[in-house]
Amino acid sequence: MAKAIEIKSFSYKYPDGTVALNDINLSIEEKQKVVLIGPNGAGKSTLMLAMAGFAKGEGEIIVNGLKVEKKNLKKIRTVIGCCFENPDDQLFMPTLFDDVAFGPLNMGLDIEQVKIRVAQALRTVGMETMAEKAPHHLSAGQKRAAAIATILSMSPEIIALDEPDGSLDPRNREKLVVLLKNLPQTLVIATCNMNFAAALGDRAVLMDKGRIIADGDAKKIMFDAKLMTEYGLESPAMVV
Amino acid sequence: MAKAIEIKSFSYKYPDGTVALNDINLSIEEKQKVVLIGPNGAGKSTLMLAMAGFAKGEGEIIVNGLKVEKKNLKKIRTVIGCCFENPDDQLFMPTLFDDVAFGPLNMGLDIEQVKIRVAQALRTVGMETMAEKAPHHLSAGQKRAAAIATILSMSPEIIALDEPDGSLDPRNREKLVVLLKNLPQTLVIATCNMNFAAALGDRAVLMDKGRIIADGDAKKIMFDAKLMTEYGLESPAMVV
Amino acid sequence: MHMANELLSLPVAGGTLVIAGGVLGLICKKAKQVITSEKLALMGILGAFIFAAQMVNFRLPAMPGTSGHMVGAVLLAIILGPHAAAIVISSVIIVQCLIFQDGGLLALGCNIINMAFVPAYVGYYLYRIAAARSFSNLRTYIGVMLACLIGIETCAVLVPIEATLSGVLMVPFSTFLITMTGVHFLVGIVEGIVTVAVLAYIQQVRPDIVADNLCGKVRLSKRAVLATFAVFTIIIGAGLSLLASRMPDGLEWSYAERPDQPNFKPIVSNNDSRITVIDRLQSKYSLMPDYSVRSNGENENSQASVGWTSFAGVFGSITTMAVIWLIAWILRRNNPRTIIAQ
Amino acid sequence: MHHAHIDKFAYQDSPIHRLDARVKFIATVIFTAVVISLPRTSFAILFCYAIGPFAVLVLGRIPLKFVFKHILLVSPFVLILALSCPLYDKTPVKIAFGPSAFQTTVGWMRCCAICGKFVVTMLALIALVSTTRFSNLLVGLGKLGVPKLLIIQLGFLYRYIFVLIDTAQHILQARAGRTLRNLGFNQEIKTASAMLGSLFIRSIDTAEQINIAMQGRGFNGSWRTISRLKISSNDYIFGVFFAVFVISLYFFAVSILN
């Protein structure tokens, strides 16, 4: 299988000196569903930023055969769609429609095609009736769904989501699991909720203190109670 | 036992017309540990606000024998310490120390005593080394812990926490459970994480759409699978 | 502080609207080269920050007659540079008009000139002059204070000028001016303190976001605060004595007309030649002719007929409105469609 | 997050709501211009002009109670200035109104006219704003030639005002919850500036996140949106009604005045 993402001994330091990523080596195949797990401050969010080219560190990251560097950034961002932690920061246009259309328009698609994509993306997350709403009229769960739609409308080959389960109640979380499981794309999801991770991923990558500790079959890693407790996590209680 | 909080047919409407609380009747005894559970938008946070006198609605709320009304507010707020949903909002001073000291200083304690209290509170949440840090340099989980410390340092008789488990990893969450379980005070905790709720509470109050649906023994309510699914929740997987 | 439509005449409102629009267009064109795409979001958020900052401000000394977004102009000009600041504050004023209905639609021109352009540019350049290339604490501090104070006072001077040019109000220019500048003197001081405080905070935690780096270190040292208060006491003292000497002028309105002295000649009234000229100009460029007010006893007959016409006008209108409301009510009752209000 | 009450009526549906934003905007500007150019001592004509926005508000199903509450909220500055008029111009006039006639001063007449005009133009502005979604108004303004940069700014403002106001409110609540007595002036200032600073930092962080989100979706400096505004036959009908209303009232007014 072709590689979707390849990271070769990548390190990253925040301007204040915190080493957030330390010699990361990771390669993700196409269509794989990978969960990034790890305790608070492990570096999950930073790794996501790095993949989309927002954190320039040492080492190499290759997305879909393209090296992450200034001249490739534009192309890479059509390939990888990232949705970060706070949905309020993801929805910045006056209406949901504009927001979901923002990406496709920037890809240079023509208006008719953009409209079709927006409609499709909104339908996928079950928000097709709310296109004309302003984001500040949405509830937390709806905002989360809308933020995911803004990524889906670009139909990137790789979708990266940072804590998509935050502040959702169990019912809404389950809806999200079903939605994500049915996506055909490569999926990278960061979370510290093990139940959610177990329900979603085929492969788990355990991080701590900016390093990758374990990498392999999701079930195997997450049910390794010793490993999990050592890194401040817990085994998932049940597979939803 | 004396009543810590008594709510008598309380209703609250947001300015835009949303009825967030609808005829709530609830009485909490001293030293009880109560968990408020319910799906997103049930009204948990609003009920917390009302207890601290931030939401003036119809009906009566009595905290420690004092009616919640304008002239009692100052006194009531020495009795009840509330930590709201977003820890960012809770931390507004330039350093963590200032933040934790803010409450005790306002209580009129002298400097030496304030220092002792701050040190104690920070030690309780495991942040004693970070006193001089600026809150916006902390990780999400650390912010949560800090926000709880700002309340603990005032050692109020009633502690009300809104989603204290949000964005914490399992280890930190467990630490929090242990910490909260050992507190001698009355505890009111809102959450939609059932595992966390089951680990903490003796008594559970299930809310939905601004009403109280069930109120009673925590285990009994949370293991009533039918009830939980009906209201978009899940039974806790195990008792931590 | 917000001018309303009704305090302006059509020529003044239209004129300022054209000027503001033109200048804003120019600034936007010019700013396009300066503003990188990364700055777009920052500008928008800082505009929103100014709205939110008003809420935090309310504990500070009360500021009668101003809206807190004044507090932002100089701050934004220092952080973003004057062009971007002018755009951001203009958009704040437009949003205040269109969403919160604060300030009139036609008065937008005046409001943008008074509250966006003037504080942004005047404030910014004052700050640059006072604090230029100096790395001393005190000079930066004084620069900011001066920028805020003079920026706001300029805008407080503009309001009565525009109102007098419009000739809608009868308040004498001098009275209006003294009141406005007096009130805004206090506002300016508060604004200065807040601006310095926020700048000091930024300097501490995020020195990288200021447009072309702060001159010197901004810090609220005790000495600086004391010095400012000393300076202000002197200014206030001097100002008060000046004001006192001009009192009769300022208060002339109270005996503009004295029933106990029939021969008293009002100093200020609409017989004032300046005001009459403005009035004449006004009616010339107004859409509708102004009719002269008929004074006592003059032509009772025509007066009566006007009385009946206006009577008919008022009652006709009220009846029409009632009929419209009734029809709408009946239609709605027969066809109760759900309202999709959120 | 939940300040829907400020613009909640804009999300209703009615024939008025469906009109094109540009048409409504231009109509409001013309209407306001005509109203403020009315003679400064005439009051009766204002009533006739009030019919227009009144009809629009009623057709748009905007509760009149909401409208008047809002007008009261924004009136103080105008009210103070209007009330100063009677102090300055005490030229006595006699006013005839129907069968009755009474004595008053030019100042009072001006005061009434200013207040009346204020209410009528406010009615028009509220009619515009509460029947038009702000997003559509922005698109309309853009088509009318307002610079794009300004439109973008307005969009961001509209989106984040509510978020940041909520944040500010939460910070204030957190502070109130831990403020148990009157702080001294010094402490008050210190806390206020710390709160402003923390609000500021949060704003900057938000801006940074948005910037990342924008670039992540391929933004490279040129702002593209899809306009969904269309002039329909309803707009022409409204335009004709509006023109007839304003022009006929104009002749009516001129004939009264001369």
Ligand SMILES: Nc1ncnc2c1ncn2[C@@H]1O[C@H](COP(=O)(O)OP(=O)(O)OP(=O)(O)O)[C@@H](O)[C@H]1O
């Ligand atoms: N802007 C920043 N400046 C300095 N250090 C930072 C910054 N953001 C994060 N860090 C630090 O970098 C490390 C990794 O942070 P990161 O946000 O990637 O963690 P995470 O795995 O996403 O944690 P969480 O589960 O809490 O989201 C942490 O130690 C954190 O304190």
Ligand SMILES: Nc1ncnc2c1ncn2[C@@H]1O[C@H](COP(=O)(O)OP(=O)(O)OP(=O)(O)O)[C@@H](O)[C@H]1O
């Ligand atoms: N400021 C507000 N204005 C208007 N409506 C609001 C406001 N805040 C909350 N609501 C509404 O009130 C209801 C109760 O909200 P609340 O925040 O109390 O829910 P919650 O139980 O805390 O939910 P969550 O689990 O998502 O935190 C919801 O329907 C919500 O949409």
Ligand SMILES: [Mg+2]
């Ligand atoms: Mg993270």
Ligand SMILES: [Mg+2]
């Ligand atoms: Mg809540």
